[in-house]
Structures are given as C-alpha cells and as structure tokens.
Amino acid sequence: MEKERYKKIVDNYSPKENVLLNTIKSFFIGGFMGIIGQGLCDFYVTLFDIPTKDAAPYMTITLIIIASILTALGFFDKVVTWANAGIIIPITGFAHAMTSSALEYRKEGLVQGIGANIFKLTGSVILYGVVGAYVFGLLRFLLFGG
Numbered sequence: 001m002e003k004e005r006y007k008k009i010v011d012n013y014s015p016k017e018n019v020l021l022n023t024i025k026s027f028f029i030g031g032f033m034g035i036i037g038q039g040l041c042d043f044y045v046t047l048f049d050i051p052t053k054d055a056a057p058y059m060t061i062t063l064i065i066i067a068s069i070l071t072a073l074g075f076f077d078k079v080v081t082w083a084n085a086g087i088i089i090p091i092t093g094f095a096h097a098m099t100s101s102a103l104e105y106r107k108e109g110l111v112q113g114i115g116a117n118i119f120k121l122t123g124s125v126i127l128y129g130v131v132g133a134y135v136f137g138l139l140r141f142l143l144f145g146g
Contacts, residue, residue, distance in 0.1 A: 022084045029086025037063065060091055067092035071099040097121040 040062050044055035070076040076096050080087055088096075101120050105113040119126065 026084050026086035029083045030089065033087065033089050033092075063089075063091050064095040067095040068099040071096045072103060094122055094125060097125075 037059050040059040041052055041055045044050065044058040045052055048055070048058075067076060070079065080096075098118055098121070101118050101122070102114045105117040107113060108117075
C-alpha cells in the first residue's frame, strides 16, 4: 500500500511533458540540423571541388568539432535541454558524450582520467554498433552472397 501512495505522490509532483510540442520541436530542429549538414557538404564540394560522397566525411568531422566545442564551453547541454531530441543526431550526440566524459575526468590525468573514462558513456554504442554491423553483414553475405 505504501508503494502505491508513494507512486501517486511522485506522479503528482513530476513535471508533465508536452509530447506534441516536443515532437514538433524535434522534427523541425532535426530538419534544421539536416539543412546544416547539407549546407556543409555543399560548401566543401564547392571549396575543394570534390564529389559529394567525398565531402560527407568533412561535414561529419565539422559537426563533431562543433558539438565538442559547444560541450566544452557548456552550451550543448543548454541547447539539448531546449531542443530535446532534435539536436541529438547520432554524430553530435556521440561527440557530446565523449567530450563530456573527457571533461569530467580530465583532472585525473591523461591515462587514468581521460584515457580510462572517455568511452564510459559511449562504449555501449560502439559495442552494439560493431555487433550490429557484424550481424547484418553476415546476414547480407548469407542471403545475397556478398
């Protein structure tokens, strides 16, 4: 009986999320991030006179650098709080998680601090990304012959 009463109290005082507003905001901000990514690709295609597929890594690196700098300056968390899921596209979210870990453990030194803890938040993403790629690659090989 105490658990049910506690749950009611927690539910009464927990902030309620506006799912519709969050969905709309995430949709438009995620779309804006896509526009920024495409703009960067177009910029690099024009600047370096290279094909679009070769400009994509430059765009990715630029987004990683921007996310890392904004995290180091303390702005990224504020932007995420306002923008919700729209700003956490995989590459910027990954860069933010790694930079946050590095900043949190920097006082412990390069090896035991940053080196040992930088993948604390992102290790599971790497693990399941590699395992997923292996499984789907194996399935593709078995089903389509390579």
